[in-house]
Amino acid sequence: MIRTRLVAVALAALAVSACGGDKTHDARLAKAGPNPSLAALMNVADPQIGDRKAAACKACHTFDAGAPDMAGPNLHGVYGQQMGRNRPSFGYSAALRDAGGKWDAATLDAWLKNPQAVVPHTAMMFGGISDPLNRADVIAYLRSQGR
């Protein structure tokens, strides 16, 4: 009985953390249509909600201009940049420094789903964000930051 209740509480906590306390998630997802493309998800993505969902990144990254690097490079203005170039002073892995691509919505989407799939041997040890709209929100947040 008590055990059942504890499981229910744990599941509720998991549901909240999975969507970042985002009450508009399902409505926005529905608005994006069935099997939404990344472009359709970006149309309903919200940078402010993405800011909150980027809490998962803040263990390793800063986002404010001029803030120091941590385990990962400062990400201010990373949207649109060459990969492995946002912070020249940061000690990037050779894998990311030599990757050669650009951080647009498509590359960020794939990266946030599974960094190792985009740049094998990257030093970013991150399990990935499985929910596509959660990724789009974080990308919208990155895009909203000027340089």
Ligand code: HEC
């Ligand atoms: C456990 C630490 C850690 C977490 C958590 C983490 N990152 Fe990273 N991130 C790194 C490291 C380390 C690098 C540099 C990777 C390399 O050099 O291969 C990196 C690199 C990046 C880059 C490339 C920067 C550039 O200049 O090319 C982006 C973009 C990025 N992270 C986004 C994110 C986002 C968004 C999140 C949250 C959803 C996140 N990261 C979570 C450690 C982390």
